[in-house]
Amino acid sequence: MKRRSFPGGTHPPQHKSATADTPSEICPLPPELVIPLAQHVGAPAVACVNAGQRVGRGQVVGKPNGFVSVPVHASTSGLVVAVESRPHPCGAELPAVILQPDGDDVWAEEYLTQSFHVLTTETMLERIREAGVVGMGGAAFPTHVKLDPPHGKTIDTAIVNAVECEPWVTADRRVLLEQRDKVLTGLEVLQKISGARQMWIGLEDNQTDVAALLAPHCKQRGVGIAIMPAKYPQGAERQIIYAITGRRVPTRGLPMDVGVLVQNVGTVAALTDAVTRARPLIERMVTISGPDVARPRNLRVRIGTPVAHLLKHCGLREEAAKVLLGGPMMGTAQHTLAVPVLRGTSGVLAFRRQDITAPAVGSCLRCGRCVAACPMHLLPTFIADYARRDALDLAERFAARNCIECGSCSFVCPAGIPLVQSIRYAKGAILARRRST
Amino acid sequence: MLAAVISLGSLGCFAAILLAMAARRFAVKVDPRQAALLDVLAGANCGACGYPGCSAYARALVAGTARPDLCRPGGPETLARIATILDIEVAPGEPQIAVVRCRGDRQQSRAKYDYQGLEDCRAAQKLAFGPKTCPGGCLGLGSCVQHCPFGALSINEQGLAEVDRDRCTGCGLCVSVCPRQVLALAPAGSHIHVQCNSPDAGRKVKNYCHVGCIGCRLCIKTAPECFVMEGFLAKVNYGHQKPTAMADAMERCPHHCIQDLAEPGEAAPHSPSVEERTS
Amino acid sequence: MIHLLLILVGAVLVNNFVLARFLGLCPFLGVSKKVETALGMGMAVTFVMVVASACTWLLQYLVLTPFDLEYLQTIAFILVIATLVQMVEMIVRKSSPVLYQSLGIFLPLITTNCAVLGLAVLNIQQGYSFVESLVFAFGAAAGFTLALVLYAGLRERLTLCPVPDAFRGTSIELITAGLLALAFMGFAGLVPG
Numbered sequence: 001m002k003r004r005s006f007p008g009g010t011h012p013p014q015h016k017s018a019t020a021d022t023p024s025e026i027c028p029l030p031p032e033l034v035i036p037l038a039q040h041v042g043a044p045a046v047a048c049v050n051a052g053q054r055v056g057r058g059q060v061v062g063k064p065n066g067f068v069s070v071p072v073h074a075s076t077s078g079l080v081v082a083v084e085s086r087p088h089p090c091g092a093e094l095p096a097v098i099l100q101p102d103g104d105d106v107w108a109e110e111y112l113t114q115s116f117h118v119l120t121t122e123t124m125l126e127r128i129r130e131a132g133v134v135g136m137g138g139a140a141f142p143t144h145v146k147l148d149p150p151h152g153k154t155i156d157t158a159i160v161n162a163v164e165c166e167p168w169v170t171a172d173r174r175v176l177l178e179q180r181d182k183v184l185t186g187l188e189v190l191q192k193i194s195g196a197r198q199m200w201i202g203l204e205d206n207q208t209d210v211a212a213l214l215a216p217h218c219k220q221r222g223v224g225i226a227i228m229p230a231k232y233p234q235g236a237e238r239q240i241i242y243a244i245t246g247r248r249v250p251t252r253g254l255p256m257d258v259g260v261l262v263q264n265v266g267t268v269a270a271l272t273d274a275v276t277r278a279r280p281l282i283e284r285m286v287t288i289s290g291p292d293v294a295r296p297r298n299l300r301v302r303i304g305t306p307v308a309h310l311l312k313h314c315g316l317r318e319e320a321a322k323v324l325l326g327g328p329m330m331g332t333a334q335h336t337l338a339v340p341v342l343r344g345t346s347g348v349l350a351f352r353r354q355d356i357t358a359p360a361v362g363s364c365l366r367c368g369r370c371v372a373a374c375p376m377h378l379l380p381t382f383i384a385d386y387a388r389r390d391a392l393d394l395a396e397r398f399a400a401r402n403c404i405e406c407g408s409c410s411f412v413c414p415a416g417i418p419l420v421q422s423i424r425y426a427k428g429a430i431l432a433r434r435r436s437t
Numbered sequence: 438m439l440a441a442v443i444s445l446g447s448l449g450c451f452a453a454i455l456l457a458m459a460a461r462r463f464a465v466k467v468d469p470r471q472a473a474l475l476d477v478l479a480g481a482n483c484g485a486c487g488y489p490g491c492s493a494y495a496r497a498l499v500a501g502t503a504r505p506d507l508c509r510p511g512g513p514e515t516l517a518r519i520a521t522i523l524d525i526e527v528a529p530g531e532p533q534i535a536v537v538r539c540r541g542d543r544q545q546s547r548a549k550y551d552y553q554g555l556e557d558c559r560a561a562q563k564l565a566f567g568p569k570t571c572p573g574g575c576l577g578l579g580s581c582v583q584h585c586p587f588g589a590l591s592i593n594e595q596g597l598a599e600v601d602r603d604r605c606t607g608c609g610l611c612v613s614v615c616p617r618q619v620l621a622l623a624p625a626g627s628h629i630h631v632q633c634n635s636p637d638a639g640r641k642v643k644n645y646c647h648v649g650c651i652g653c654r655l656c657i658k659t660a661p662e663c664f665v666m667e668g669f670l671a672k673v674n675y676g677h678q679k680p681t682a683m684a685d686a687m688e689r690c691p692h693h694c695i696q697d698l699a700e701p702g703e704a705a706p707h708s709p710s711v712e713e714r715t716s
Numbered sequence: 717m718i719h720l721l722l723i724l725v726g727a728v729l730v731n732n733f734v735l736a737r738f739l740g741l742c743p744f745l746g747v748s749k750k751v752e753t754a755l756g757m758g759m760a761v762t763f764v765m766v767v768a769s770a771c772t773w774l775l776q777y778l779v780l781t782p783f784d785l786e787y788l789q790t791i792a793f794i795l796v797i798a799t800l801v802q803m804v805e806m807i808v809r810k811s812s813p814v815l816y817q818s819l820g821i822f823l824p825l826i827t828t829n830c831a832v833l834g835l836a837v838l839n840i841q842q843g844y845s846f847v848e849s850l851v852f853a854f855g856a857a858a859g860f861t862l863a864l865v866l867y868a869g870l871r872e873r874l875t876l877c878p879v880p881d882a883f884r885g886t887s888i889e890l891i892t893a894g895l896l897a898l899a900f901m902g903f904a905g906l907v908p909g
Contacts, residue, residue, distance in 0.1 A: 091565025321551075335550035335565050358553045363878055385876045388557075390584070394872075421555040428563060444785055448792060452799040459803045463810035 004246075006239040008375040009231040010408045012167050012329065014206065019170045019289050024178060024298035027286075027313060033075055033099040033304035034086050034340040035061060040134040041141045042068030047097060053080045056108025058280045061097045070132040070142045073280040075302035078102040089325045089332060089339045096340070099304065111277045116189050124193055124275045131274030132281050132343070136266035137161060137172075137235070138326055140344030143267055147193050149256045156259040157245055158196035160187060160268050162203050162210075163228065163235035166327025169347040171285040172265045174298040176210050179269045184217055186268035189275050194261050199223040202240050204230040232329060233406040237262050239375050251402055266346075286341055288314045290324075290349035301341050307348055308337035320350040329407045359416030370409035370419055376402050380409035380419040387426035392433060395426040403427060470522050471499045477518040479510040483586045485608035498523065509533070510587070510606040533607035534625040535589070535600050538634040539575040540694060542595030546571055546646040557583075562616035570645040573634035575619045581611035602698070624675050628699035629683045631656075631664070631671050633692075638669045650694045656686035671695075720851045723844075725906065727855025733831050734863040735900040740831030744864055745889070747822060754868035758861025760822040762854065764804065765835055768797050769853035772836035773846055793836045801827045831860060867896055 038044035045062030049055060055074040062072035078101040088094040116124060129144040149155060160183070164172045176183060191199055201218060203211050205227050218225050226244045228234050238249045240262060247258040255262055263271075266284060273279040282303050289296040294315030301310065307323065324331035325345050341348070370380040379398055386395040400423055409419040474495040481491075486507035488494040497503035498519065505519045505527055512532050520527045552561050552568035558580040561567055567576050577596035589604035590611060598611075598619065611620045619634050631650060635642050639651030652669035660682035665674045671694075673683075687695040733739045740761075747757040772793050780786050805823040809816045826832060835856050839849040870892050879888050 333550070333564070356553075382876075388555075389876065418555045421560060425555060425557065425560040425563070429559070440783065441785065441788055444779070444783060445788055445792065445795075448779075448795060452795055456799060456802055459806050463806040465809050 004226070004243045005229050005231060005234065006242045006375055008373055008377070008408065009233065009239075010373050010411050011230070012232055012411060014230070015168045015289070016164075016170050016173075016206070018168070018296040019287050019298055020173055022297045024174045024285060024300055027299040027301045027305060027310065029076055029101045029103070029105070029302065030305050030309035031100070032081070032306070033078075033101060033302065034096045034306060034338070035072060035075060035099060035304035036086070036088050036094055036096040036340060036342065037062045037072055038088065038094050039072060039140060039303070039342045039344070040070050040132075041139060042066065042070075042145075044095070045069060045072045047083045047095065049074075049080045049083070049097060051080055051082045054078070054102075055080060055099070057105055058111075058282060059108035060280075061099075064129070068142055068145050070129060070134060070144070071280075072097070073132055073282050073303075074099055074108070075282040075304050076101045077104050077106045077108070086340075087336050087338050089334060089342060089345070091332070091335070096304075111279050113277050116185070116192065116275045119275065121193050124189065127278050128271060128274045131270070131279065133267060133270045133274050134281070134343050135264055136270065136284060136344060136346070137264035138330070138344050138346055140342065143263070143271070146256075146261065146263075147190075153256045154259060155194040155196050155256060155261045157198040157200065158190050158194050158261045158263070159226075159240060159244055160190075160199075160201045160265055161235055161237075161240055161262050162201055162207070162265045163240055164346075165204065165230070165232045165235040166329055166331075166347070167232075168289045168349050169287045169327045170289075171287045171298055171346045173207060173210060174287075175265050175269055175285050176207075176214070180214070180217070182269040182272040183265060184221065185276065186271040187221065187223060189271050190261070190263060190268060196261060200226050200244050202226045202228060202235075202244055204228055204234060206230045232408060232411075233375055233404070236375065236404055236406060238404065251399075281343055284341070284343060284345070286310065286345055287347040287349075289347065290320075290351050291355045292317050292320050292350035292352045303343055304340045306338055306340050307334065310341070310348055311337065311350055316350060318352055321353040322351040322356050324349040324351075329411065330405065361417055362415035364417060365415055367414060369412045369414065373408040373412045375406060375408065376404055378403060380423060381417075383426060384409075384417065384419045384422035387422040387429075390429070392426060392430050395423075396430050400426045401430060468499045471495050473522050474498055474519060477511070477515055477522065478508050479515060479606075481510050481586055483510060483608055483610065485509050485610055509608040512606070532625040533609075533622040534602060534605045535607065535609070535611050535620050536623045536630045536632075536698070537575060537598045537600055537619060538621055538630070538632055539571075539573070539597060539619050540632045540648040540696070541569070541571055541574045541646045542577075542593075542597045544595065545648045546574055547644075552578075559614070559616045567617065571635050571637070571642070571649065573617055573619065573636055574646065574649075576617065580614050580616070581620055584610050584614045586610065623673070627673065627675055627678060628697050629673060629678075629680075629687060630696060630698055631673055631694055632696045633670060633694040636668055636670060642669075646692075648692050648694050651692055653691060655689050655691065656695060659686040659689055720848065723848060723852050724855040724858075727852050728859040728862065729900070729903040730906050732859040732863055732900050732903075733834070733856045734860055735897040736904075737834070739834045740829055740860055743822070743825055743829065743831075744860075744867065745893070747825070748864055748868040748871055751865060751868045751872060753822075754864045755861070757822045757825075758857070758864050761826055761829075761831070761860050762857035764797075764801055764823070764826050765832055765853045765857040765860075766850060767804070768800055768832050769835055769839055769849050770846070771796050771800055773839055773844075773849045776840050789837070789840065790833075793833055797832055797836065798827050831856070863896070863900075867893060870896065 037047055043065040046065050048063045049061045055061060057077045059074045060071045061074050064071050078099050081098045081100050083097050085093040086096040125144050125148055133143040134140040162172050162176055187199060201223060211225050211227060214225060228243050233239055237255055241247055241249055241255055241260050245260060249255055249258055270281045283300055285298055286301045287298050288310050294317055323334050325334060325348060327347055328349060364381050374380055383395050383398045383400045403423045405420055405424055407420045413419055475492055478491040486494045488497055506516050508515050516527055547570045548568055549570045550568050556578050558576040558578045561576050561578055569576060575597050577592050579592045581598055582590045582592060587604050587606055589601045591599050593599050607622055609622050612622060623630060633650035635649045642649040642651050650670050656664040656671050660679060662677045663674055663679055663683050664671050687697060731737055734744045743757055748754050775796055780789060801823055835853055844852055
């Protein structure tokens with residue numbers, strides 16, 4: 001067991017005990033599922049069903065559009081009510097397939113269990129794509145693209161990312177505990193496809209109980225367990241790669257440039273279903289938590305379940321003042337509870353009015369805490385200042401584009417300056433300017 | 438004394454000859470019009486012409502790659518002078534002014550969510566397309582105020598941008614900064630404007646704003662040709678204005694979004710806020 | 717060799733032209749809004765100072781001293797420096813428009829710069845040899861550039877600072893320049909003598 005970390009980072013309060021040791025439950029089907037066609041990085045899927053059509057569980061309702069795209073499936077059997085624009089967690093209204101469950105929940109076709117050992121890499125990649133597997137840590141990047149590096153790039157190390165550095169969220173922990181066999185099979189699939197010689201499972205040191213449970217199985221398969229100090233953002237791709245392998249991903253590069261592949265635990269479990277049973281990704285583990293949730297827990301949620309349904313199931317103490325999808329550090333606040341759970345949604349957090357006191361913004365004290373906390377070695381205070389003055393050239397010179405938007409700087413700032421918000425704006429403006437010229 | 442005069446004189450002559458020769462040998466032709474143009478331009482270096490500073494614009498003018506009417510702060514006078522220097526003929530365009538096309542303040546229009554974060558409209562627009570339900574309404578976080586080089590913009594108490602007609606030069610920087618294009622340029626001579634920017638249909642607009650254009654076309658019926666419809670939004674046809682008919686249309690506009698900006702002080706009749714009415 | 721190095725270090729740090737001798741304050745305050753322009757100005761000054769010190773040294777020891785005209789030193793040096801700068805400007809403008817764009821606009825500013833004249837006079841006063849005077853000129857120019865770039869960097873940061881209204885603009889800039897000069901006082905005594 002290794003114990004390494006990365007420079008910088010912060011220690012936000014964990015709040016994980018609320019859900020960490022509560023077994024997950026199956027979330028009952030909502031009266032209506034909203035299945036957006038854009039659930040992944042890349043081109044959105046194209047709807048291939050019409051209103052009034054009956055679909056089976058797991059049936060394709062949206063066809064992929066291009067290589068960096070995956071199909072979208074019906075999460076249960078039922079009636080397609082409409083194909084129309086609905087609120088999407090990104091803030092816009094985007095096309096979605098609206099499905100009314102019929103309650104039977106029957107699969108569209110029979111799926112056979114098959115050992116992955118007899119399958120070729122091509123077949124496995126094809127199945128992964130057909131199943132619509134995307135990165136379930138939040139970025140939702142199509143997994144088949146990640147597993148199929150362009151010619152000349154080889155993967156020698158594969159890392160399973162079980163570092164849940166976001167407070168409150170415990171979905172990955174529950175997946176590891178409850179779907180251990182799936183994860184372990186997925187590891188083997190991952191190794192076979194990528195050809196990685198070294199395999200690691202990365203965990204934070206507050207998950208030693210999980211590590212102890214996994215240890216014998218991992219030893220048997222030659223998989224290393226890397227225990228890292230609980231520090232935010234330990235689970236960010238570049239940070240976990242540095243902590244485990246000591247390699248630095250180039251500024252504009254990808255993990256594959258240094259021969260590393262990182263996959264979220266949930267994704268690895270989904271790989272097993274996709275490859276050995278050819279079953280699509282229609283369900284995921286979601287942490288429903290936050291100070292406003294009466295019965296916080298992890299739920300196994302069908303993709304497309306509206307957030308309102310989840311919160312109703314777990315109960316709210318009072319009307320939520322703020323609801324986040326994802327963790328509290330990087331999650332996005334929602335303005336309506338009609339938004340559905342996507343393949344990349346790891347948590348739904350609800351906060352009361354008194355939990356979200358926004359600090360009064362003061363002046364920069366030059367204390368340098370943001371600089372010390374930045375895991376990317378940037379100078380957040382300067383970039384934010386330049387961004388506020390629209391000095392985009394200077395912001396770019398100070399490498400604003402390297403920011404991973406982890407929010408550590410804003411979190412530690414004693415003056416409550418919205419640093420990451422400014423930097424994010426600068427990043428967008430720099431990109432927009434680049435595109436226009 | 439004599440030695441000093443002679444030696445310094447000869448040194449001076451030597452230097453003069455050297456410089457004269459160098460000047461001839463290394464002569465570079467520069468268009469004298471460029472310097473003249475630089476004097477004529479407004480000199481604010483505001484960048485509204487799209488060039489980095491007045492001198493860059495002057496160079497582009499001499500090179501013939503730029504249109505002569507781009508110096509907005511300078512207005513028609515500058516245009517005329519540029520035309521004289523470049524010896525070209527231009528029709529003097531009418532001076533322009535920025536108009537805020539929104540009256541949906543905190544009282545009148547509904548908020549989509551409570552915004553906390555960077556005090557900048559463009560940053561707010563990134564979060565679910567802005568904290569106002571109306572997709573075209575003024576967010577009132579003041580990006581335009583920050584960028585106005587002439588101090589002509591302000592955010593009023595009700596959270597709406599306001600233009601100081603005396604200070605606005607019509608440079609259009611605010612128009613390009615505003616993420617929702619609430620600000621638009623209009624002829625400075627016109628007073629009556631449609632102060633709404635919502636592209637939505639009337640039923641939707643009524644739902645979130647008391648002073649939004651609902652596309653009822655009453656203004657067009659009252660003053661034909663003075664107004665045009667763009668989708669569900671009425672706009673003033675600035676090329677074709679009839680003051681009396683337009684004043685009539687202003688009276689009849691059910692949501693009071695047609696306003697005479699030359700006569701401030703006449704506040705819109707108070708109506709209960711959206712929240713009060715719908716809850 | 718050590719001797720030349722001492723002259724160089726002394727000119728760059730200890731007796732910095734701007735911050736210890738207070739020469740060339742005009743461009744120091746005028747052309748220090750941005751680091752890029754400050755660097756351009758520094759390059760221009762370096763070039764002019766080295767060439768000017770060579771010319772004035774030759775003028776002093778080949779013309780003025782042999783003919784007992786030392787009392788004409790100041791005016792003769794000004795004449796030579798001005799001519800030189802003008803010529804350099806013309807040549808650069810013709811031969812390299814790109815260089816002229818970045819450097820040329822600063823050249824007229826240096827024409828009557830006290831730092832250049834001061835350097836020429838100091839060369840003679842210190843009794844430097846030709847090589848020594850060239851080294852001294854380069855050191856002085858490098859010191860000028862250093863001070864200018866440092867100050868420009870400070871001013872760039874200064875624009876981002878919440879400065880009390882009364883100190884806005886020139887006043888805070890002069891205070892900053894004073895603090896920078898104080899910092900350079902720390903080099904005093906680095907070179908003995």
